[in-house]
Amino acid sequence: xxxxxxxVVGSVSRKAGGxxxxxxxxxxxxxxxPEVSVTIFTLxxxxxxxxxxxxxPLPVNAFPARxxxxxxxxxxxxxxxxxxxxxxxxxxxxxxxxSVAVTACHRQTRKPYLISPHGMxxxxxxxxxxxxxxLALMFYEREHLENAACIRALCEAEAGAIRQLDLKNxxxxxxxxxxxxxxxxxxxxxxxxxxxxxxxxGRKVLLYLGRIHPKxxxxxxxxxxxxxxxxxxxKQKAEEWVLAIAGWDQGGHEKELRMLSAECxxxxxxxxxxxxxxxxxxACFRDCDAFILPSFSxxxxxxxxxxxxxxxxxxxxxxxNLPEGFAANAAFRIEPGVESIARGLxxxxxxxxxxxxxAGDNGCRLAVTKFAWPKVAxxxxxxxxxxxxxxxxxxxxxxx
Numbered sequence: 154x155x156x157x158x159x160x161v162v163g164s165v166s167r168k169a170g171g172x173x174x175x176x177x178x179x180x181x182x183x184x185x186x187p188e189v190s191v192t193i194f195t196l197x198x199x200x201x202x203x204x205x206x207x208x209x210p211l212p213v214n215a216f217p218a219r220x221x222x223x224x225x226x227x228x229x230x231x232x233x234x235x236x237x238x239x240x241x242x243x244x245x246x247x248x249x250x251x252s253v254a255v256t257a258c259h260r261q262t263r264k265p266y267l268i269s270p271h272g273m274x275x276x277x278x279x280x281x282x283x284x285x286x287x288l289a290l291m292f293y294e295r296e297h298l299e300n301a302a303c304i305r306a307l308c309e310a311e312a313g314a315i316r317q318l319d320l321k322n323x324x325x326x327x328x329x330x331x332x333x334x335x336x337x338x339x340x341x342x343x344x345x346x347x348x349x350x351x352x353x354x355g356r357k358v359l360l361y362l363g364r365i366h367p368k369x370x371x372x373x374x375x376x377x378x379x380x381x382x383x384x385x386x387x388k389q390k391a392e393e394w395v396l397a398i399a400g401w402d403q404g405g406h407e408k409e410l411r412m413l414s415a416e417c418x419x420x421x422x423x424x425x426x427x428x429x430x431x432x433x434x435x436a437c438f439r440d441c442d443a444f445i446l447p448s449f450s451x452x453x454x455x456x457x458x459x460x461x462x463x464x465x466x467x468x469x470x471x472x473x474n475l476p477e478g479f480a481a482n483a484a485f486r487i488e489p490g491v492e493s494i495a496r497g498l499x500x501x502x503x504x505x506x507x508x509x510x511x512a513g514d515n516g517c518r519l520a521v522t523k524f525a526w527p528k529v530a531x532x533x534x535x536x537x538x539x540x541x542x543x544x545x546x547x548x549x550x551x552x553x
Contacts, residue, residue, distance in 0.1 A: 154543040155188045156534070159239040161251045163225055165193060165213055166200035167430055170364040170401060171455040172271055175329045176245045177208055182330075182530035184211055189534055194234060196225045196251070218250070225250045234258045241537055242266035244297070247273050248289050252297040265302035265540050267325075272307065272452025275314045277368060277472070281450075298322070302540045303550065305533075307453035308474040312551065321553040325536045330526035331458040334435060352424050353395050359468075359501070360441035362399040362429060363456050365407045370447035370470070370489045371398065375410060377447075377494035379417035381502070392422070394502060399426035399437055438463040443501060443509065448472055449489050457484075458524050461516030466509050468497050477523065483516030 162176050163169065169176070184191040193208065195201070197215040205213055216229040231254040234242075244255050247270050255266055272278060279286055286294075298304070303323045306312040312324045363369060378396055396419075398410070407425060414423045429437050438444070444460035445468040453474050460467050467484040469475065478484035487497035501509075538544035546552075 154538055154541070155190075155240075156537050156541065157190050157192075157238060157240045158183070158243055158537060159192045159194055159234070159237050159241075160243045160245065161194045161230075161234070161255055162245040163196055163249050163251055164198055164201070165195045165208055165215070166198055166204040167401065167428065168198050168200055172246060173204070173207075175271070175455050176269075177211075178330060178332065178526050179530060179533065180211060181208070182526045183533060186530060186534055189537075192237070192239065194230060194237070194251075196227055196230065196249075198222070223249075227251075227254070230254050231257055235261055239264065240541055241302075244268045244301075246271055247294055247297065248286060253293045256293065256297045256300065259300055266300075267303050267305055267536070267540065268298065268301045269305040269307075270311070270315070270452070272311060272450060272474075274318060275311065275450045275452070275472075276317070277450030279318075281368065303536060305536070310474045311452055316553075323550050323552045325532075325547065325550045327529060327532045327536070327549055328524055329453045329455055329458060330529035331455075331462045331520045331524045332526060333462050333521050334438075334459075352397075356395045356422075357393055357442040358397050358440065359394055359498075360397050360399065360437055360444050360460075360465075361446065362434065362437055362444070363446065363454070365398070365400045365402045365410070366404070367406060368449045370449055370494075371406075371410055372413060373489060373491045373494055374445065374447045375413050375417060375419065375423065376491045377498060378423065379419050380491065380495045381498045382419055382422055394422070394442075396423045397426055397437070397441065398423065399429045399434075401428045435463075438465065441465060443468060446470070446473055447487060447489050447494050458520050461513075461520040464510075464513040464517045466501075466512035467516060468501055477519055478516065481515045481519045483512050483519055485512075 160180050180191045183189050191211055193211050193213040195215050196218045201215050216227045218225045218227045220226045227250055234254050235258055242255055242264055259266055298320055301322050303325050304315055305325045305327055307328050312326055414420055438459055443466045448470055449472055451473045457467055457475055468487055469484050470487055470489050479486050485497050485500055487493045532549050535547040539546055
């Protein structure tokens with residue numbers, strides 16, 4: 154069965170954060186499957202041209218947006234979407250004008266569409282800027298959601314959040330995927346002085362890499378880091394580590410974190426690396442000793458899959474929606490509060506290096522066996538076929 158799909162996403166550039174990689178690799182792998190062709194529709198931003206090459210060989214149509222970038226009003230996107238030759242549409246992300254455009258296309262053409270909310274319907278996310286989202290639901294987003302032929306959830310927890318909004322659509326539970334990195338280049342015996350973490354000066358590195366946003370829990374991470382660094386009984390172990398925070402600043406939150414770091418007196422053991430992409434990003438994962446994500450809310454975070462694929466142990470909250478990591482002894486469990494993060498840090502610092510390596514190996518096996526992109530793409534194709542009436546209901550689909 155030949156399937157022509159058009160994917161609609163707010164951004165194809167680095168501004169999309171983890172969404173850029175997860176959407177790109179899903180549709181590149183879909184495009185490699187027999188009888189599937191993919192076209193991308195997106196909004197143009199200041200980084201689109203620089204990052205467009207990463208989407209090769211997918212055709213990307215980027216349209217200008219008017220007014221506030223947060224909404225992305227684009228008459229050109231809507232106009233061209235109405236003309237597109239596609240069997241099925243797929244929206245990634247919600248709360249923006251692309252939801253309006255896809256709904257309009259469905260009304261006029263009756264073409265079916267899927268939605269991947271990417272955690273944007275989780276309770277914490279819905280409560281953030283709640284009044285704006287209530288208005289969005291009232292004026293356009295509820296119609297967009299209710300008329301989707303299927304909603305794709307990244308995990309069971311996200312599926313539950315979708316049902317909490319009284320949405321009756323079929324839900325396909327399909328996770329994000331990972332491309333196993335080339336680990337043939339071993340870390341140098343001299344340590345990180347020659348790698349991406351040259352600032353470590355012989356200390357071990359706990360890495361955070363991702364969007365610099367309040368929902369990531371970095372304020373509580375810094376407060377917990379200060380507690381552990383100042384505790385005399387743990388001082389020796391704590392001073393063996395440095396916290397590296399890398400990522401894209403949103404809304405000036407990094408400035409707030411820098412000020413907090415100074416107030417807490419932990420500047421000597423906390424470093425801000427700025428955004429990291431491509432080889433620089435891979436080097437951060439390769440050269441760190443562990444990874445942390447103390448988030449309040451996630452869909453299914455790509456950065457944890459990347460850390461595991463690089464063989465690194467992870468410290469994370471249950472809100473990261475990867476319970477497989479706890480079950481596989483690949484992750485330390487923390488809650489997003491200061492006290493729990495501090496306990497998790499102490500446990501990490503006390504853990505022998507051999508045990509940390511075992512946890513990293515467990516994560517690596519988990520990443521490459523359960524979260525490989527070809528498997529994820531094959532599951533998504535089966536959902537497309539089912540929606541279009543050409544296949545049986547896939548096992549990943551749960552109907553109301």
